[in-house]
Amino acid sequence: MSLAAQVLSLARRSVIRTIRQPANWITPLIFPLALMAVNTGGLDRATDLPGFPSDSFLAFFLAFPFIQGALFATVNAGVDLARDIQTGFLNRLSLTPMRGAALLFGHLGGVIVMGFAQAVWYLTVGLLVGVSIASGALGALVIFLLAVLIVLAFGSFGALAALRTGSTEAVHSLFPVFFVFLFISSMNLPRNLIETDWFRIAASLNPVSYLIEAIRSLIIVGWDPEALALGFGTAILLAIIGLTLSSLSLRSRMART
Amino acid sequence: MRATLNVAVAVGWRMLHNNFTTPSLLIPGLAFPLFFFTAFAGGLSRVNDIPGFQFPVGYTAFQFVFVLLQSAAFAGVFTGFGIVRDFESGFIRRLMLAAPDRRGILLGYALGALGRWSFTAIVLTAVALAAGMEVGGNGVDLFALYALAVIVNACGLFWSAGIAMRLRTLQAAPLMQLPIFLCLFFAPVFVPLGLLANWLQFLAHLNPVTLLLEAGRSLIAGTPTHVTYAFGAAFCLAALFFVWAVRGLRKAEAAGS
Numbered sequence: 001m002s003l004a005a006q007v008l009s010l011a012r013r014s015v016i017r018t019i020r021q022p023a024n025w026i027t028p029l030i031f032p033l034a035l036m037a038v039n040t041g042g043l044d045r046a047t048d049l050p051g052f053p054s055d056s057f058l059a060f061f062l063a064f065p066f067i068q069g070a071l072f073a074t075v076n077a078g079v080d081l082a083r084d085i086q087t088g089f090l091n092r093l094s095l096t097p098m099r100g101a102a103l104l105f106g107h108l109g110g111v112i113v114m115g116f117a118q119a120v121w122y123l124t125v126g127l128l129v130g131v132s133i134a135s136g137a138l139g140a141l142v143i144f145l146l147a148v149l150i151v152l153a154f155g156s157f158g159a160l161a162a163l164r165t166g167s168t169e170a171v172h173s174l175f176p177v178f179f180v181f182l183f184i185s186s187m188n189l190p191r192n193l194i195e196t197d198w199f200r201i202a203a204s205l206n207p208v209s210y211l212i213e214a215i216r217s218l219i220i221v222g223w224d225p226e227a228l229a230l231g232f233g234t235a236i237l238l239a240i241i242g243l244t245l246s247s248l249s250l251r252s253r254m255a256r257t
Numbered sequence: 258m259r260a261t262l263n264v265a266v267a268v269g270w271r272m273l274h275n276n277f278t279t280p281s282l283l284i285p286g287l288a289f290p291l292f293f294f295t296a297f298a299g300g301l302s303r304v305n306d307i308p309g310f311q312f313p314v315g316y317t318a319f320q321f322v323f324v325l326l327q328s329a330a331f332a333g334v335f336t337g338f339g340i341v342r343d344f345e346s347g348f349i350r351r352l353m354l355a356a357p358d359r360r361g362i363l364l365g366y367a368l369g370a371l372g373r374w375s376f377t378a379i380v381l382t383a384v385a386l387a388a389g390m391e392v393g394g395n396g397v398d399l400f401a402l403y404a405l406a407v408i409v410n411a412c413g414l415f416w417s418a419g420i421a422m423r424l425r426t427l428q429a430a431p432l433m434q435l436p437i438f439l440c441l442f443f444a445p446v447f448v449p450l451g452l453l454a455n456w457l458q459f460l461a462h463l464n465p466v467t468l469l470l471e472a473g474r475s476l477i478a479g480t481p482t483h484v485t486y487a488f489g490a491a492f493c494l495a496a497l498f499f500v501w502a503v504r505g506l507r508k509a510e511a512a513g514s
Contacts, residue, residue, distance in 0.1 A: 041457030042447035045307045176285070183296040189303060199299035 014110020115151025156242025268365020337417020
């Protein structure tokens with residue numbers, strides 16, 4: 001079996017497995033949008049602040065579900081991989097000619113499919129409730145591309161946690177950590193409007209801010225090369241770091257088994 | 258009565274001992290309120306400048322009241338998780354055999370929830386004051402604010418205990434926390450009621466948490482309004498959930514747990 005066939009086979013397994021666990025795909029589809037509704041309802045008047053970059057808080061906030069959905073997909077996928085380790089599936093797999101890279105990319109392939117489906121859902125809901133994409137149809141495609149990259153980057157860290165710990169509980173416990181990164185970012189207000197100095201600095205150091213701002217720029221600004229370069233650059237860098245560390249962990253995990 | 262109190266004190270002490278000697282129980286209950294306070298009060302302080310936003314003691318105090326009430330409710334819910342764990346481990350079966358008056362068990366869990374929240378409230382208040390929170394209310398106002406939070410804590414505990422005693426599985430955890438989460442967030446969390454979007458304003462008007470929040474904020478500002486109504490609503494909710502919890506206890510007894 002070629003590497004591509006191995007990757008496809010494991011990606012298919014990952015997707016089917018997620019579909020068979022409704023909580024794993026219903027929550028990422030519903031919860032980020034529910035939180036978006038609450039925040040939008042509560043902070044709608046923030047658009048009256050001088051310097052606020054949009055007259056619609058909904059459009060401003062639409063980037064948020066993409067990131068939170070990616071977090072959900074990542075944690076769920078990490079948990080599935082950890083379960084494979086706990087149940088001995090990985091041990092059995094290591095006795096076959098299956099290559100380590102196929103396992104990692106197959107697993108991440110499943111996460112990417114789910115991430116893409118989520119991105120389509122969030123954007124569709126956004127368009128249905130009246131948000132218009134300032135960068136047009138091409139911008140929507142770029143949003144999907146960035147969303148997939150973000151899921152790949154986060155997914156590689158979920159895989160890393162699973163491979164390092166081999167524990168579903170440990171991967172679950174990552175969720176609050178990811179959540180902290182999400183909340184200490186520019187998700188609610190643009191960084192220049194964050195008044196508290198330490199929070200603005202923390203948000204500026206937080207890579208999640210640049211991911212949100214890149215998606216947001218396509219929705220409310222149009223084509224902003226700086227925001228896009230920072231967003232894509234951050235996502236690619238995170239993906240490289242995550243994939244490198246996961247590959248190293250996988251090697252030692254497979255060696256131990 | 259004495260037997261009931263003896264059971265209550267023993268169960269309450271055990272809950273507190275478990276909570277303060279198990280970091281995985283202690284840290285989330287403490288970290289989440291602090292995190293929400295940091296994210297909301299720090300990240301959204303410019304919301305104070307929205308035209309029509311008038312809160313005399315600043316946005317930090319405005320958010321402090323929400324997080325205080327939220328932490329109280331969730332300390333009750335997290336104690337509900339402990340009740341389920343006691344069912345799953347078989348501890349409650351032995352406890353029910355040993356307790357002369359089983360209502361003492363419920364009272365003990367309530368004491369545990371109160372002790373757990375008290376610690377969180379002390380830390381949260383210290384952090385808020387260190388962050389420069391202004392307080393307009395006098396001692397009586399603040400006593401009333403914390404008393405209101407104590408009743409909210411009891412509401413959270415009795416609600417989750419009712420669920421825990423009926424379902425007796427950790428799979429019921431979302432059922433314990435989701436309704437409380439929704440009630441808390443479909444209220445004026447970020448801005449006063451009048452500045453919410455119309456649909457959220459409509460829901461918030463129907464939500465008793467709005468009354469508690471507005472009364473709590475008026476107390477910290479030193480301009481008490483609707484306090485009697487808020488305490489009335491809180492007592493009614495606590496009584497309602499107490500009956501719910503006692504009936505749950507009877508169902509658990511009938512199920513032979």
